[in-house]
Amino acid sequence: MTPEPKSGSLGEKKKATNSTFLRVARFMSFRVIMLFITIVIGVYATIMIANMGGYVDDIMRNNIKETVNLRVAAMTANTQTSTETRKQMAEEMIALEEKRLGLDTPFMVRSFRYLSNALQLNLGRALHMVSDNGSRQVKNIILERLPATLLLMGTSQLFLFFFSVFIALALSRSYGSFWDKLVITLSPTSAAPPWFYGIFFILIFAAVFKVLPFGGMVVSPPPDNTWDYILSVLKHLILPAGSLIISSLFISIYNWRTFFLIYSSEDYVDMAKAKGLPSRDIERRYILRPTLPTIITNFALLVIGLWTGATITETVFLWPGLGRTLFRAIGFYDTPVIVGSTIIYAYLLAFTVFFLDFIYALVDPRVKIGGGK
């Protein structure tokens, strides 16, 4: 589609490609470094917050002291042990537990250890949390919850995205119609978050009509038959996915519709209409094409957004996903799990941002990589 630049001699052309390569390489390395620095600072900030600058250490130390003292008291309840021995026992156990949790090294040292491990994606072991099959590895804890989150977020967000873009295109064609006005009228309902609709859904479908389950992901005990299992999961999926969709459906359609309308009032669209091109072609080539970078950006951010899960919706529906795991990890002061979740999101975000630049250049001929601001 784009006209090839007419170059004079072969040498000139070679020089041009060379400089393009250099420009792209310089841009890329600059970008990578900047993104990496951003990740380092962002993750370190999260580590500091997850520890409240050492404040959480005090909480954990006090917790250890309390549990160890209780344990020692229980162990020596029926034996004759002198206070000295008891004290010594407690001290030994406290030291051991503090060593296990890494409390014997100063927080500053530990924070950098966390940081370097995180950056190498060496997620390490959780302090308190255990995965359902008994592993303390952060990786296993996260991987175990990932499918549930991907199922819930994937279904709802992908449906939401494609459905709203599709409907928005249709509405932008029949702008001012009844359905268009209906969407505009309903869009303020998206002010409420998904869990809010979730509560209403539970009330209506689970409590009053008793047709769908209150929460969870599968009936208990889980059915042996794979088919029944899938059916049961689907049944549990309807309400949480439905509330995730409904809470942003109208605003999403409205935003896309407005966006398409702005682009369809461009002069070149009018020109195409004047030429008598069929509306399908106008839509595809003159409206969708220039809006493609935005659509792709939104889609990419949506896909990495799946990773974070929906903490509150998962909590309300007792959905065993990553969002709820993160919430539980915070409740346990489990820094490795919190940091693990953050670093993976940060990397995903950085990769996406990095590759989006190339995708822009691919889909939009006006964009030149590293070509000025």
Next chain:
Amino acid sequence: MNKIKSFFTALKGYPSAIFGLIIVIALVVLSIYALIKIPYAEAIRLWRGGEEVWYQNPKNVPPAWFNYFTKEKLPESFAVKVGDDGLQKVVTPGEQGTSTIEFTYDFEFDFDQFPQEMFLYLKSNYTEKNPFISVYLITPDEREIRITDTGISRQQTYRFSQDEKLVRRLKGQDVMKGLFVLPATEPIQIVKGTYTLLIQGLVFEEGSDIDVEFVMHGSTYGIAGTDHARRDLAVPLLWGAPIAMAFGLLAAVGTSVLSMSIAAIGAWYGGWLDELIQRITEINLVLPFLAILIMVGTFYSRSIWTILGVTILLSIFTGSIKTYRAIFLQVKESTYIEAARAYGANDFRIVFRYLIPRMIPLLIPTLVSSVPSYVFLEASLAVLGLGDPVLPTWGKIINDAEVNGALYKGYYYWILEPAVLLMITGLGFAMLGFALDRIFNPRLRGI
């Protein structure tokens, strides 16, 4: 003045804006009413109060207006004490310092169910010989049921259902049933009409007195119902309004004003300052917003003001700062800025008197539309159990209801009342913001 007039004329074209504005104004009025009606300290005392504050209320009952929607009318709760309307106290002095004190109280009972329980809270003062009371209930069909005859101590609670003698006198049946049902009929028939509670007291000393409080725990209560701790839900529902408004408005104003000022400063000075602001925005993108709020709530403080501060801090450097910056970069080049520079205005003056005011039309719709998200953020944290430990908020009611299984047990009013209020608040601001966006953004006007 003219500007304001033309603004309202433009607003008239948007029915949803009028509707939203009415809701917002109603909420402001409700908040002011709440603050005047129940002062802060009193609200906290009521919300944090236990049995000693709320003993008069039944547990987990729906509001009284629930009866409009049901066929079977549920009894309403009430409590009366000496000095209240309807409870009469007649003292007749007798011989040798004794006197009889007679209390009568008439109450309507037009319901299809029995009350949960009835109580007499009795107080008396005496030096040696304690007073004596006889209690009767006179039914609408003129039967006189003897409840109890007893000597009372200085402070005593009499529970109707737990009086063994009364149970025996009513032939072993449940006391509430025995009192309100026509005897020996099948199926049971509740006697409706005016009942009279009659308490005849006898004191044996000069200056000795009896004080009575009569409480009936029905199956409905007041305008909002009660929760698991017998608290009247009207208090937190009413007080939730000013808190939600304060949190939502402060967060919205704080965030948008700060991020706009920072964007203006960055765009004006440019150079490293601008770079720094851009980088901070990118770092902030990596930070997990909700997780950080949860961490602050869990580790540090659940106070609503701490959460508010952190929310504002994390919301300043977001995508909006980039939008503002892009527009400021354009405005920076316009001629009126050049004119200001020519007459020697300093940087500070240009940023705050020339750049920022130009952006206010853009700011207001965003500000108004962002209020609901903050109101719901507070509720979201409360639903996660990180609500303010002291203040009554709508989110905390929902959290209490969730924790106590309101949906499983069928106490729907408990969740619906705060949820509907949240919804109305959210819708009001969202509709207003939406219309304002269309009024102030000419690009959207035709669309």
